[in-house]
Amino acid sequence: MQMLGEFKLPHFFNYPPYFTLQPVRDTREKQIQLWKELILDYCRTQKVFVIGLDEDFQLFSNPAIERSLSHESREAFLSALVLEGRAEWLDKGHRKCLILWHRIQDWADLILHFVKENGLEDSVMTVEEIRSGVESRGTELHGMDRTILMRALKLLEHKGKLAIFKGTSADDEGVKFSI
Amino acid sequence: MAGNFLPVAKLTANGRPVLESGEVECSLLSTVDLSSEDLPAFPHLKSGLLILTTHRLLWLPSDTNTPSIITAVYIPLSTIQHIFSTKKSIKSMFHSPRIRFQVSTTPEGQVSEKGLKSLVITLVLRGKMDTDSFLGKFWDAWRGRAWEASGLATESGSGSGSREVSESLAVKMPVVGVSGILRKEQEMWESTDKSLQDAFQDLNALMSKAKEMVVLAERMRLKLLSGSNNQTSGTNDDDMGTKEEMQDWLLSVGIASPVTKESAGALYHQQLSRQLADFVKKPLERAGGMINLIDIYCLFNRARGTELISPDDLRQACSLWEKFDTPVMLRKFDSGVMVIQNKTHSDDEVFSRIRSFVSKSDALRTGISASDAAMTLGVAPAMAKEYLLAAEGKGLLCRDVSPDGFRFYINLFPEISPDDRYLVKDHGIYSMWISAVSSS
Numbered sequence: 001m002q003m004l005g006e007f008k009l010p011h012f013f014n015y016p017p018y019f020t021l022q023p024v025r026d027t028r029e030k031q032i033q034l035w036k037e038l039i040l041d042y043c044r045t046q047k048v049f050v051i052g053l054d055e056d057f058q059l060f061s062n063p064a065i066e067r068s069l070s071h072e073s074r075e076a077f078l079s080a081l082v083l084e085g086r087a088e089w090l091d092k093g094h095r096k097c098l099i100l101w102h103r104i105q106d107w108a109d110l111i112l113h114f115v116k117e118n119g120l121e122d123s124v125m126t127v128e129e130i131r132s133g134v135e136s137r138g139t140e141l142h143g144m145d146r147t148i149l150m151r152a153l154k155l156l157e158h159k160g161k162l163a164i165f166k167g168t169s170a171d172d173e174g175v176k177f178s179i
Numbered sequence: 180m181a182g183n184f185l186p187v188a189k190l191t192a193n194g195r196p197v198l199e200s201g202e203v204e205c206s207l208l209s210t211v212d213l214s215s216e217d218l219p220a221f222p223h224l225k226s227g228l229l230i231l232t233t234h235r236l237l238w239l240p241s242d243t244n245t246p247s248i249i250t251a252v253y254i255p256l257s258t259i260q261h262i263f264s265t266k267k268s269i270k271s272m273f274h275s276p277r278i279r280f281q282v283s284t285t286p287e288g289q290v291s292e293k294g295l296k297s298l299v300i301t302l303v304l305r306g307k308m309d310t311d312s313f314l315g316k317f318w319d320a321w322r323g324r325a326w327e328a329s330g331l332a333t334e335s336g337s338g339s340g341s342r343e344v345s346e347s348l349a350v351k352m353p354v355v356g357v358s359g360i361l362r363k364e365q366e367m368w369e370s371t372d373k374s375l376q377d378a379f380q381d382l383n384a385l386m387s388k389a390k391e392m393v394v395l396a397e398r399m400r401l402k403l404l405s406g407s408n409n410q411t412s413g414t415n416d417d418d419m420g421t422k423e424e425m426q427d428w429l430l431s432v433g434i435a436s437p438v439t440k441e442s443a444g445a446l447y448h449q450q451l452s453r454q455l456a457d458f459v460k461k462p463l464e465r466a467g468g469m470i471n472l473i474d475i476y477c478l479f480n481r482a483r484g485t486e487l488i489s490p491d492d493l494r495q496a497c498s499l500w501e502k503f504d505t506p507v508m509l510r511k512f513d514s515g516v517m518v519i520q521n522k523t524h525s526d527d528e529v530f531s532r533i534r535s536f537v538s539k540s541d542a543l544r545t546g547i548s549a550s551d552a553a554m555t556l557g558v559a560p561a562m563a564k565e566y567l568l569a570a571e572g573k574g575l576l577c578r579d580v581s582p583d584g585f586r587f588y589i590n591l592f593p594e595i596s597p598d599d600r601y602l603v604k605d606h607g608i609y610s611m612w613i614s615a616v617s618s619s
Contacts, residue, residue: 008601010595010601011601011609011613012591012600015588015612016546016579016581016586017579017588017590019579020579020580022592023571023578024571024577027571027574027577027590027592030593030595030597031592034595037600066582066583067581
């Protein structure tokens with residue numbers, strides 16, 4: 001079976017019509033479903049948070065059969081993800097798409113779980129520390145997209161689980177957990 | 180029964196009269212009654228379609244679709260002894276116009292050329308129409324004695340359907356054997372020369388000569404046919420090919436009696452529709468049950484010769500098929516392409532052929548184009564594309580648009596498990612596709 005880096009590709013990745021947006025409704029719905037799942041799985045395993053529509057994205061072309069997705073079909077598949085709440089457009093022109101393989105709520109839960117695991121219930125961390133600190137190493141939080149992290153933290157702040165404050169250094173913000 | 184007195188007229192499946200060789204329609208009138216005051220037993224035929232041809236006066240029941248006890252009948256013009264002129268009187272102004280004529284009959288009252296007795300038949304023209312012009316045409320047709328010229332109508336009085344009449348579309352083949360041609364050949368040479376010269380004198384003459392041209396073409400065709408039979412050993416395939424082509428070409432020349440606005444008047448589209456339904460039968464067979472409207476337009480007009488019809492007339496004639504019980508129908512594809520197809524023609528059969536075609540190893544791997552399908556299905560590429568698009572719409576195929584072109588593959592999307600994208604069911608079309616692709 002074909003591999004894309006460490007990602008195992010399904011058989012139908014070599015099926016040329018998979019790369020043409022199908023006009024017939026039933027067929028198109030199935031095609032979109034397959035693409036949505038493949039994009040989410042690929043992004044999760046490869047830790048891809050943002051897909052740029054105009055940039056080369058490995059999953060969107062298959063050199064083996066010389067097929068690649070048109071701009072129109074890329075947008076169609078990503079829009080389907082946006083509609084499901086599994087992605088968000090970062091700009092009005094639909095050029096960059098944030099992929100949420102975990103929803104914001106799930107990310108927030110992951111953060112809470114991480115805090116409890118490490119006994120950080122009442123401590124203070126910077127946002128950067130959560131993303132790249134020693135504590136988060138080996139968890140899904142490690143290396144996560146800052147935009148998504150901030151969104152998850154804001155959600156928790158809203159629920160009163162923590163407080164975000166401006167840190168001493170200008171470029172970073174601090175988080176005070178209070179669970 | 181009308182058949183006891185009048186011979187029964189043969190009709191095509193679509194309600195058009197089967198004309199004899201050389202017979203041409205002159206005028207059509209609707210809602211005409213036919214009766215005779217002389218003989219009480221003579222049937223009173225009410226409100227039918229009256230067709231005047233060069234040979235006969237046909238009366239058809241108005242609704243030919245429902246099988247009724249009243250059948251279509253005809254009166255050979257050769258049996259007519261006299262046509263009475265219409266009386267102009269105050270009384271006639273308030274009546275529907277009537278036309279009376281005298282025919283010869285047998286003592287039993289059967290209309291026959293050799294009959295010794297005679298009978299006056301009355302036509303009552305109930306529709307709004309120009310009686311005088313019809314009467315004029317009637318006179319012309321009767322005086323024209325076209326039945327004598329064709330040399331076949333000698334027994335038309337007594338013979339009702341006993342004669343062999345070619346039923347193949349409106350193209351008529353004179354029933355003459357090889358010996359007949361040889362016998363007539365000498366006089367043909369002379370008359371051919373003459374008719375060619377006469378034909379171009381003026382348009383009116385050309386119209387009247389068109390019929391002879393058709394006969395000439397058919398005779399040539401027959402001659403070719405007999406020629407190829409006689410010397411099969413001597414001719415090579417190429418020669419035969421051109422001869423067959425020539426035959427086809429000649430065969431497509433003539434509708435001997437095209438329905439025209441002039442002859443049919445208000446009944447034009449209705450009669451045209453029926454004639455067209457008869458005509459398309461053969462081309463449809465050859466094209467595998469479906470044919471492009473444009474192709475039919477060309478074929479039909481070529482067969483009509485000088486009496487060309489407009490595309491709009493063709494459309495109207497086709498759309499009238501819904502009202503008659505014709506075996507053919509007009510079909511519009513989603514793309515806007517219009518075709519004529521047999522009602523019995525089923526897409527399912529074509530789809531199953533497409534399915535088996537795209538399931539072959541090569542087609543699984545590389546897909547099929549419209550021209551591939553055209554060759555396999557034996558239809559025109561444009562037609563094949565319509566079929567493929569229809570099959571796509573049914574979920575049988577899906578498309579692949581790439582720099583290499585527009586191709587169709589068998590639809591594998593429904594085969595892929597939504598829960599496990601790596602799962603391949605054994606013996607399915609999906610696993611067949613995988614093995615076809617991996618073997619390349």
